[in-house]
Amino acid sequence: MSQQKTFSEGFIDGYxxxxxxxxxxxxxxxxxxxxxxxxxxxxxxxxKRKAADS
Known part of the structure; x- marks a missing residue:
């Protein structure tokens, strides 16, 4: 089982x-x-970029 997090998880955390x-x-x-x-x-x-832009 992979322990790597996905782009989506990172996007949500960053936002x-x-x-x-x-x-x-x-x-x-x-x-x-x-x-x-x-x-x-x-x-x-x-x-983070998306959140800062909105």
Missing amino acids: RSVKGAGAALPGIPAHAIPAGKTEYQHGYDEG
């Missing part, structure tokens, strides 16, 4: 790190993982 734990979530965007990042890391960064 809620800015908006708060009870924040309504936007849709999870389509994504490609850049070299040098895990799915979770990229998702977290994208979630």
Whole structure:
């Protein structure tokens, strides 16, 4: 069983790190993982960016 977290988990965690734990979530965007990042890391960064932009 894999212990790696997914892009979606990272996106949710990143979004809620800015908006708060009870924040309504936007849709999870389509994504490609850049070299040098895990799915979770990229998702977290994208979630924070989306929260800051909204």
